[in-house]
Amino acid sequence: MGSYTASSQSSKLFFRQLFEKESSTYTYLLADVSHPDKPALLIDPVDKTVDRDLSLVKELGLKLIYALNTHVHADHITGTGLIKTKSPGVKSIISKASGSKADILVEPGDKVSFGDLFLEVRATPGHTSGCVTYVTGDGPDQPQPRMVFTGDALLIRGCGRTDFQGGSSLQLYKSVHSQIFTLPKDTLIYPAHDYKGFSVSTVEEEMLYNPRLTKNQETFKGIMENLNLAYPKMMGIAVPANMVCGLQDTTS
Amino acid sequence: MGSYTASSQSSKLFFRQLFEKESSTYTYLLADVSHPDKPALLIDPVDKTVDRDLSLVKELGLKLIYALNTHVHADHITGTGLIKTKSPGVKSIISKASGSKADILVEPGDKVSFGDLFLEVRATPGHTSGCVTYVTGDGPDQPQPRMVFTGDALLIRGCGRTDFQGGSSLQLYKSVHSQIFTLPKDTLIYPAHDYKGFSVSTVEEEMLYNPRLTKNQETFKGIMENLNLAYPKMMGIAVPANMVCGLQDTTS
Numbered sequence: 001m002g003s004y005t006a007s008s009q010s011s012k013l014f015f016r017q018l019f020e021k022e023s024s025t026y027t028y029l030l031a032d033v034s035h036p037d038k039p040a041l042l043i044d045p046v047d048k049t050v051d052r053d054l055s056l057v058k059e060l061g062l063k064l065i066y067a068l069n070t071h072v073h074a075d076h077i078t079g080t081g082l083i084k085t086k087s088p089g090v091k092s093i094i095s096k097a098s099g100s101k102a103d104i105l106v107e108p109g110d111k112v113s114f115g116d117l118f119l120e121v122r123a124t125p126g127h128t129s130g131c132v133t134y135v136t137g138d139g140p141d142q143p144q145p146r147m148v149f150t151g152d153a154l155l156i157r158g159c160g161r162t163d164f165q166g167g168s169s170l171q172l173y174k175s176v177h178s179q180i181f182t183l184p185k186d187t188l189i190y191p192a193h194d195y196k197g198f199s200v201s202t203v204e205e206e207m208l209y210n211p212r213l214t215k216n217q218e219t220f221k222g223i224m225e226n227l228n229l230a231y232p233k234m235m236g237i238a239v240p241a242n243m244v245c246g247l248q249d250t251t252s
Numbered sequence: 253m254g255s256y257t258a259s260s261q262s263s264k265l266f267f268r269q270l271f272e273k274e275s276s277t278y279t280y281l282l283a284d285v286s287h288p289d290k291p292a293l294l295i296d297p298v299d300k301t302v303d304r305d306l307s308l309v310k311e312l313g314l315k316l317i318y319a320l321n322t323h324v325h326a327d328h329i330t331g332t333g334l335i336k337t338k339s340p341g342v343k344s345i346i347s348k349a350s351g352s353k354a355d356i357l358v359e360p361g362d363k364v365s366f367g368d369l370f371l372e373v374r375a376t377p378g379h380t381s382g383c384v385t386y387v388t389g390d391g392p393d394q395p396q397p398r399m400v401f402t403g404d405a406l407l408i409r410g411c412g413r414t415d416f417q418g419g420s421s422l423q424l425y426k427s428v429h430s431q432i433f434t435l436p437k438d439t440l441i442y443p444a445h446d447y448k449g450f451s452v453s454t455v456e457e458e459m460l461y462n463p464r465l466t467k468n469q470e471t472f473k474g475i476m477e478n479l480n481l482a483y484p485k486m487m488g489i490a491v492p493a494n495m496v497c498g499l500q501d502t503t504s
Contacts, residue, residue: 021449
């Protein structure tokens with residue numbers, strides 16, 4: 001292992017990792033605290049923890065401007081709709097490729113700016129056909145090392161399943177190798193879920209130790225085809241709700 | 253809110269936060285990666301996640317030298333004993349005031365060194381009579397902002413109960429106010445547990461928003477006396493085991 005940094009440094013960035021235990025979902029709060037408004041965004045908020053998240057935003061004196069999803073989740077309902085109801089002015093963001101409704105539909109290469117900081121949108125389909133990964137900017141004022149919010153495309157020592165919602169193991173393999181493993185080795189990986197209690201990894205660690213993505217493409221395909229997973233309990237409720245950014249979404 | 257840094261920076265420190273879901277326990281892995289041996293320590297390991305922790309230590313090329321407990325836990329069995337069995341050479345550490353067995357019994361003011369980094373031991377009784385808090389060192393090469401591992405003395409927006417194991421609400425109040433709230437405001441607080449999905453806080457945040465510790469001493473005492481909590485399910489098994497640093501401890 002060459003690179004070891006386990007936290008990103010920036011004079012501007014405020015960062016918090018938050019966890020929803022039932023679905024083992026990570027929500028991420030980022031803000032530019034050097035900006036007078038302290039503009040903030042939430043990545044992958046969960047409906048059940050919206051009050052916790054908004055309370056924290058308020059205590060910290062941040063101004064929430066965006067609520068982003070990495071994809072249409074099948075295991076929990078996004079908090080986006082509830083956030084928009086409780087905090088008018090917040091804009092929901094999801095990929096155009098997801099086919100969902102949201103205030104802003106992003107495409108690969110788009111930037112999501114908050115103050116002087118920004119996230120870059122990368123297409124990482126394979127878990128679902130509309131999955132995107134958000135990467136912190138590359139530049140002198142942006143956080144170093146870079147941080148990548150991979151959704152379910154790449155998990156710590158794992159990856160999202162590929163057997164529904166337009167999933168494709170070959171597409172996922174290509175997405176991770178071309179869009180995530182090409183980032184600097186010390187890039188910090190923050191996934192949408194963890195089931196084993198890991199909080200963060202790095203590109204270098206996953207390139208060395210991910211038990212699935214270190215295999216060749218054919219072996220990976222075989223692994224993914226033989227997971228024999230049950231369908232998520234929440235799927236029938238969560239997917240239709242998340243296609244409109246949460247049941248309580250007010251954009252439609 | 254004046255200070256916002258949510259991660260600590262050091263050219264030497266490697267840091268990982270790990271979670272055990274059943275008991276909502278955080279385990280912390282710290283190492284000095286600037287030292288040729290990459291000496292590492294684990295704070296509050298859990299028996300059920302020892303294999304995960306040791307596997308990570310191995311993958312990262314670290315040399316685990318210490319397994320520390322902040323106190324005799326009542327809700328889970330420490331991983332210390334198992335770690336010593338699986339990784340001979342690792343020394344267990346707990347406070348002398350805990351009355352427990354371990355390889356090294358620390359007292360307030362002691363330093364636990366790993367490479368060029370160290371933790372300072374502070375007595376923070378109140379949850380149990382032997383609780384200690386570990387604080388990263390104060391100095392030019394030590395992590396900035398400082399990091400404090402508070403065990404159950406101070407939780408994020410909460411604190412440990414004080415109704416058994418020599419607990420005392422007045423003692424806990426004094427411990428937190430004299431030993432933790434006197435640290436720099438941007439000190440990062442890493443507790444032994446979180447039940448709401450928070451991962452980190454700061455001294456400033458808890459001094460402003462902790463719903464218990466921001467009250468005066470008498471009000472705090474009243475709150476703690478009226479929690480009406482059930483005894484931990486694991487208590488009858490965990491406390492005797494943890495008094496010898498885990499059932500499988502080889503020191504006794």
